[in-house]
Amino acid sequence: MTTSRSRRTNRNSSPTSVNTHVQIFVKRDTYDTLQALFLREGAVGRVEVDWKSLRRAMLSLGFAMTTRSGRVREFVPPDGLASSMTVEVSKPSKGIVQGKALRRLSQRMTRLYGWGPASFKLQE
Numbered sequence: 001m002t003t004s005r006s007r008r009t010n011r012n013s014s015p016t017s018v019n020t021h022v023q024i025f026v027k028r029d030t031y032d033t034l035q036a037l038f039l040r041e042g043a044v045g046r047v048e049v050d051w052k053s054l055r056r057a058m059l060s061l062g063f064a065m066t067t068r069s070g071r072v073r074e075f076v077p078p079d080g081l082a083s084s085m086t087v088e089v090s091k092p093s094k095g096i097v098q099g100k101a102l103r104r105l106s107q108r109m110t111r112l113y114g115w116g117p118a119s120f121k122l123q124e
Contacts, residue, residue: 022114025123026060033057037106038117048098051091083112 026034033053055065055073062078071091077084087108090101097105109115 022119023121024061024115024119025121026057027123029053030057030060031120031122034115034120035117037102037109038115038119046098047102048096049102051095051097054097077113082114085112087112 033049034057036047036049037054039047058075059065063075064078066074066076068074068088071093073089073091075087075089077086087105089097089105092098092101
């Protein structure tokens with residue numbers, strides 16, 4: 001899986017670092033997926049995220065997913081996020097997102113939306 005350039009729809013609202021004030025309450029499966037996405041640093045062993053889990057997590061956050069071409073999927077953010085830029089992701093052939101692709105995706109989401117591991121809390 002690779003992340004590629006995003007289409008910019010709002011040039012003036014793009015965070016570049018983690019916004020520590022953002023708290024998004026999510027269900028357990030979404031929380032686990034996003035923690036795996038953002039907590040690579042210091043992780044022991046190989047961190048990987050199942051493609052279906054990633055897709056479900058993004059949809060539960062209000063993103064819409066469209067097919068750009070072939071295996072390229074585009075996640076379109078909901079209104080109200082700090083940036084309205086989309087994220088393009090190549091669907092992995094084996095259904096697992098890992099390594100550099102996982103790191104690029106988490107960096108892009110931090111840069112665009114200000115998200116990090118502390119941004120997500122379990123919904124009660």
